[in-house]
Amino acid sequence: RKEVEQDPGPFNVPEGATVAFNCTYSNSASQSFFWYRQDCRKEPKLLMSVYSSGNEDGRFTAQLNRASQYISLLIRDSKLSDSATYLCVVTRNSGNTPLVFGKGTRLSVIA
Amino acid sequence: DVKVTQSSRYLVKRTGEKVFLECVQDMDHENMFWYRQDPGLGLRLIYFSYDVKMKEKGDIPEGYSVSREKKERFSLILESASTNQTSMYLCASDGGYGYTFGSGTRLTVV
Numbered sequence: 001r002k003e004v005e006q007d008p009g010p011f012n013v014p015e016g017a018t019v020a021f022n023c024t025y026s027n028s029a030s031q032s033f034f035w036y037r038q039d040c041r042k043e044p045k046l047l048m049s050v051y052s053s054g055n056e057d058g059r060f061t062a063q064l065n066r067a068s069q070y071i072s073l074l075i076r077d078s079k080l081s082d083s084a085t086y087l088c089v090v091t092r093n094s095g096n097t098p099l100v101f102g103k104g105t106r107l108s109v110i111a
Numbered sequence: 112d113v114k115v116t117q118s119s120r121y122l123v124k125r126t127g128e129k130v131f132l133e134c135v136q137d138m139d140h141e142n143m144f145w146y147r148q149d150p151g152l153g154l155r156l157i158y159f160s161y162d163v164k165m166k167e168k169g170d171i172p173e174g175y176s177v178s179r180e181k182k183e184r185f186s187l188i189l190e191s192a193s194t195n196q197t198s199m200y201l202c203a204s205d206g207g208y209g210y211t212f213g214s215g216t217r218l219t220v221v
Contacts, residue, residue: 043213044210099210
């Protein structure tokens with residue numbers, strides 16, 4: 001089983017739509033979870049951390065289900081500028097260990 | 112904001128050359144990382160370092176080495192460049208709240 005699995009997409013959605021991405025991870029010892037955004041030919045940038053209680057940042061909501069080893073990202077009221085690849089990221093183990101990146105889900109928001 | 116600077120945006124090197132990729136961060140972070148990113152393979156960890164003069168192998172260290180003589184600088188070395196090392200190389204620094212990446216070096220080995 002891959003360490004982090006994501007649907008590669010692409011997800012093509014109209015402006016204003018709500019879109020959800022999911023991700024599963026294999027190591028139950030993983031402690032920290034993130035979503036990163038990567039624009040074409042650019043470096044990944046941290047979008048938000050993910051907590052068990054769920055967290056929201058404007059139009060973005062992230063959820064973590066430790067029991068199912070499942071992470072989600074919800075984007076409401078999609079904008080053209082949300083078009084990017086979204087990377088699901090977890091720590092390999094507990095403690096201060098390197099991050100493991102999913103291969104990403106590509107989103108295209110169309111006018 | 113943390114700034115992570117990679118010395119070159121694009122590089123073209125010949126097979127067999129020794130190649131140095133430099134990365135500097137300005138926030139006194141202890142943890143630094145080198146990844147490569149290839150289409151269909153995502154980001155793969157090459158080496159990382161948690162302190163000066165410390166280094167740890169990642170998932171794909173073969174053909175690479177690193178140097179961390181100063182806290183702010185983490186160098187990736189391709190001992191003898193090969194065409195399968197053509198890739199985008201990304202350096203990252205970690206202050207405990209997720210990584211900050213440099214803008215990447217796109218290396219082509221011919």
